Amino acid sequence: MSGTIRVERAGHVATVWIDNVAKRNALNQAMWIAVGDAFTALGEDTDLRCIVIRGAGTEAFGSGADIEEFSTVRADLQQARAFARHTHRAFHAVRDCPVPVLAAIRGACVGGGLELASFCDMRICTPDSRFGVPVGRLGAVLAYPELEGLVRLVGANGALEVLLEGRVVGAAEALAKGMVNRVVDAAAFDTEIEAAVQRICAGAPLSARWHKKFIAKLRSGQPLTEAELEEGYACFETEDYVIGYRTFLSKEKPSFVGR
Amino acid sequence: MSGTIRVERAGHVATVWIDNVAKRNALNQAMWIAVGDAFTALGEDTDLRCIVIRGAGTEAFGSGADIEEFSTVRADLQQARAFARHTHRAFHAVRDCPVPVLAAIRGACVGGGLELASFCDMRICTPDSRFGVPVGRLGAVLAYPELEGLVRLVGANGALEVLLEGRVVGAAEALAKGMVNRVVDAAAFDTEIEAAVQRICAGAPLSARWHKKFIAKLRSGQPLTEAELEEGYACFETEDYVIGYRTFLSKEKPSFVGR
Amino acid sequence: MSGTIRVERAGHVATVWIDNVAKRNALNQAMWIAVGDAFTALGEDTDLRCIVIRGAGTEAFGSGADIEEFSTVRADLQQARAFARHTHRAFHAVRDCPVPVLAAIRGACVGGGLELASFCDMRICTPDSRFGVPVGRLGAVLAYPELEGLVRLVGANGALEVLLEGRVVGAAEALAKGMVNRVVDAAAFDTEIEAAVQRICAGAPLSARWHKKFIAKLRSGQPLTEAELEEGYACFETEDYVIGYRTFLSKEKPSFVGR
Numbered sequence: 001m002s003g004t005i006r007v008e009r010a011g012h013v014a015t016v017w018i019d020n021v022a023k024r025n026a027l028n029q030a031m032w033i034a035v036g037d038a039f040t041a042l043g044e045d046t047d048l049r050c051i052v053i054r055g056a057g058t059e060a061f062g063s064g065a066d067i068e069e070f071s072t073v074r075a076d077l078q079q080a081r082a083f084a085r086h087t088h089r090a091f092h093a094v095r096d097c098p099v100p101v102l103a104a105i106r107g108a109c110v111g112g113g114l115e116l117a118s119f120c121d122m123r124i125c126t127p128d129s130r131f132g133v134p135v136g137r138l139g140a141v142l143a144y145p146e147l148e149g150l151v152r153l154v155g156a157n158g159a160l161e162v163l164l165e166g167r168v169v170g171a172a173e174a175l176a177k178g179m180v181n182r183v184v185d186a187a188a189f190d191t192e193i194e195a196a197v198q199r200i201c202a203g204a205p206l207s208a209r210w211h212k213k214f215i216a217k218l219r220s221g222q223p224l225t226e227a228e229l230e231e232g233y234a235c236f237e238t239e240d241y242v243i244g245y246r247t248f249l250s251k252e253k254p255s256f257v258g259r
Numbered sequence: 260m261s262g263t264i265r266v267e268r269a270g271h272v273a274t275v276w277i278d279n280v281a282k283r284n285a286l287n288q289a290m291w292i293a294v295g296d297a298f299t300a301l302g303e304d305t306d307l308r309c310i311v312i313r314g315a316g317t318e319a320f321g322s323g324a325d326i327e328e329f330s331t332v333r334a335d336l337q338q339a340r341a342f343a344r345h346t347h348r349a350f351h352a353v354r355d356c357p358v359p360v361l362a363a364i365r366g367a368c369v370g371g372g373l374e375l376a377s378f379c380d381m382r383i384c385t386p387d388s389r390f391g392v393p394v395g396r397l398g399a400v401l402a403y404p405e406l407e408g409l410v411r412l413v414g415a416n417g418a419l420e421v422l423l424e425g426r427v428v429g430a431a432e433a434l435a436k437g438m439v440n441r442v443v444d445a446a447a448f449d450t451e452i453e454a455a456v457q458r459i460c461a462g463a464p465l466s467a468r469w470h471k472k473f474i475a476k477l478r479s480g481q482p483l484t485e486a487e488l489e490e491g492y493a494c495f496e497t498e499d500y501v502i503g504y505r506t507f508l509s510k511e512k513p514s515f516v517g518r
Numbered sequence: 519m520s521g522t523i524r525v526e527r528a529g530h531v532a533t534v535w536i537d538n539v540a541k542r543n544a545l546n547q548a549m550w551i552a553v554g555d556a557f558t559a560l561g562e563d564t565d566l567r568c569i570v571i572r573g574a575g576t577e578a579f580g581s582g583a584d585i586e587e588f589s590t591v592r593a594d595l596q597q598a599r600a601f602a603r604h605t606h607r608a609f610h611a612v613r614d615c616p617v618p619v620l621a622a623i624r625g626a627c628v629g630g631g632l633e634l635a636s637f638c639d640m641r642i643c644t645p646d647s648r649f650g651v652p653v654g655r656l657g658a659v660l661a662y663p664e665l666e667g668l669v670r671l672v673g674a675n676g677a678l679e680v681l682l683e684g685r686v687v688g689a690a691e692a693l694a695k696g697m698v699n700r701v702v703d704a705a706a707f708d709t710e711i712e713a714a715v716q717r718i719c720a721g722a723p724l725s726a727r728w729h730k731k732f733i734a735k736l737r738s739g740q741p742l743t744e745a746e747l748e749e750g751y752a753c754f755e756t757e758d759y760v761i762g763y764r765t766f767l768s769k770e771k772p773s774f775v776g777r
Contacts, residue, residue: 070504080495100682121678136462139503139515141469143491144476144483152674156411156478160380161440163470164359165458181679199683203654210659211681217662219674221480221739224662232661236598244657245588256657329763339754395721398762398774400728402750403735403742415670415737419639420699422729423618424717480739 003027003066005034006056007042012049012205013197014042018113019056020066027112028066029073032086035116039093039101047258049208050200051097052193053120054104055113058186061103061129064111067138087112088145095119095149096216098209100200104193105129105180110168114179115142118149121212123180124196125171126189131179132168152219154178204240205258262286262325264293265315266301271308271464272456273301277372278315279325286371287325288332291345294375298352298360306517308467309459310356311452312379313363314372317445320362320388323370326397346371347404354378354408355475357468359459363452364388364439369427373438374401377408380471382439383455384430385448390438391427411478413437463499464517521545521584523552524574525560530567530723531715532560536631537574544584545630547591550604553634557611557619565776567726568718569615570711571638572622573631576704579621579647582629585656605630606663613637613667614734616727618718622711623647623698628686632697633660636667639730641698642714643689644707649697650686670737672696722758723776 003020016038018025027035042051055061065074074083094101094116103109103117105125110132117123133150135142142150142163150159154177161167171183184192200208210231217228235241240256247254262279275297277284286294301310314320324333333342353360353375362368362376364384369391376382392409394401401409401422409418413436420426430442443451459467469490476487494500499515506513521538534556536543545553560569573579583592592601612619612634621627621635623643628650635641651668653660660668660681668677672695679685689701702710718726728749735746753759758774765772 067504067507074495077492077495080492084492100678121682134462136466136470137503137513138507139463139466139494139497139499139501139513141466141491141494142473144473144488145491147470147473147477147491151474151477155437156474157437157440159474160359160471163474164380164462164467165455166462167458178673178675181675196683199685203652203682203684204657207654207657207659208682211654211665212678214660214662214665215669215674215677215681218665218669229662232659232663232665233595233598233602235657235659236592236595238657240657242657244655245585248585248656254655254657326763326766333754336751336754339751343751393721395725395729396762396772397766398722398725398753398756398758398760398772400725400750400753401732403732403747404750406729406732406736406750410733410736414696415733416696416699418733419618419730422733423639423721423726424714425721426717 003031005031005038007038012047012201014048014051016042016051016053017056018053018062021057021059023066024060024063024108025055025057025113026063026066027116028069029083029086032090035090036086036093039090039097042099043093043097045099048099049205050197051099051101052104052197053094053101053116055106058106060108060113061105062110062113062116063108064113084143084145091115091119091145091149098212100208100212102193102196102200104189106186106189111135115146115149118153122196124182124184124193125174125180126186127171127183128186129171129174129180129183130168131174132166133162134166134168136163136166204238204244204256206238206240207235210235262290264290264297266297271306271460273307273310275301275310275312276315277312277321280316280318282325283319283322283367284314284316284372285322285325286375287328288342288345291349294349295345295352298349298356301358302352302356304358307358308464309456310358310360311363311456312353312360312375313452314365317365319367319372320364321369321372321375322367323372343402343404350374350378350404350408357471359467359471361452361455361459363448365445365448370394374405374408377412381455383441383443383452384433384439385445386430386442387445388430388433388439388442389427390433391425392421393425393427395422395425463497463503463515465497465499466494469494521549523549523556525556530565530719532566532569534560534569534571535574536571536580538584539575539577541584542578542581542626543573543575543631544581545634546584546587547601547604550608553608554604554611557608557615560617561611561615563617566617567723568715569617569619570622570715571612571619571634572711573624576624578626578631579623580628580631580634581626582631602661602663609633609637609663609667616730618726618730620711620714620718622707624704624707629653633664633667636671640714642700642702642711643692643698644704645689645701646704647689647692647698647701648686649692650684651680652684652686654681654684722756722762722772722774724756724758725753728753
């Protein structure tokens, strides 16, 4: 079975590659398991400040499930349920990763590829990118854990359009619908991704982790406890806060230490 | 009293016409009752795959309440409450209809017309369309069941702008605000609506119904039961799923059977 | 300490000026207290129909906290908590003000300035305006009450981008992200703000107050009581409703009396 998930590490930044170029980076069951493994491990690395997830080659970020394996791994209800455990674990590992995750998207970002991107914190794409979830054409349905991602990405109205029509849309329409944060020239893709990573890494690492955590809490709609409200002020006891406002006043560039 | 609601049926598709051309398709009490009746009946038709709702003529989708009847049917609190039962029944019949509902909008889509459109699953309009809810100019207020529609359409911030300023906006601004899914040329209107209907009908009918149901559940913010989570996999036991992935692999066009 | 909050009153309209021109309208602790005082007082004025909040000069609406005072008023956890009581009181006084509040934005609308704007009902800006919350560069974090404002303005995905990257964006991008309702030419700024105020004042004052109240309730996600549902029809017992529909039919301009 072709297809792997590769993780590269450089300084405070990790890159997760979806690599199944022969099949436009379709994700088979083994790859979904590997995505879950990779993000679970990266999430435990307290030294990490940013994760980029991207597709190998230039044709696709991820083009959904590998439908050729459906007749062996997703042929009936029982198999489908077992398969879903792996995809949902992968989605939740990305969603719950404490480190900022940026999806760098070129080409096809379809089906499971778009669902994966929807659980990232940001999405930047090239003009030739394409987005959609045409599962209705397969007679299939997004279960709730996948639907959660699509709805958080484009809202309930956006999700209805995506799923009922099953259209695959281009980058401009994806931008207008809020599927991506921005569209950058293909020639400048790597430079723009690197610039976004540098902006993320220019902030205090704990600020980013707290912001992710607090926004996830607000998304949940659950009431805030006293301890959670209080956590909003924990930053004022960090070294990085003192570094931050002093360098601001002296107009220097801060070097945050992550504590 | 002029004004009727007409239902046409062709194959798996029904079209509901708002027809009160002499009054730019204003909706009087009898028409609200008829909208509720029509969508309640259509919702029980298991063979239906798409409903289009549109206005007769080219001047309006629906231009709100027929204000000339206010002095007889909405003159005081008691009448207003009785009147609201009919409008809310109509809104809920559209909102809760298990079949995909597409609003095909030309011209005025104002007041109750916009509220009706807001409970549909998709909205496609022509460049001459106009959108707004200037009820504040009448000294009136959207009750919660109507407000629910406006907020689900444009969010709380969008609803504040629409209601506090009372402006009627054009198609481009409506698109930017998420009031419509897309704007199509007036000359191509029927063709584009038919193309959207065909895209909706190209998906498995049960997939569409499940997606609508699941998204409605997620909108509610209510916790999911085990049975609801499990329903996400019911598709894998349908004939249409087998038809779907097999025709995908053989690159044929699927003919879904709806079970 | 420089910087004041000034309130002007003209007819049914109040203007709140953020005035600290020497520091691009940075808001120090005394000014946050004064914002809370001003909106608390204005909120009790039943004769008021619209409040405009704007920055003195042309360079800024509000450019966030006055970081020069951090070493004396926000130097540690205890001070930060005390400081936050004032900013949160200010945000909540704006958010809970029963009168429509319009933020008129020129130039920098950054940090606490953007948070303040996020709790207003509408935001209109000039093309030279700039928006962002680069607190991560300070090693600081938005506590939940501030984050609430940013999330209601741009959603959870938008808030992640704003906070993780820390970019300051221009007016066009702010419009696309839903940070502002519209962008108007700088030369027409006062005229456009006045036109929006006049549109707001052209609606019945109680309609505006009820719409604000109902939308705030829907934002809360709390279930509606019978009494709240019933309040949706209270307008039909007002003088302004009778004035409203009668002048609509006679094609006259209504003069609402606010009861």
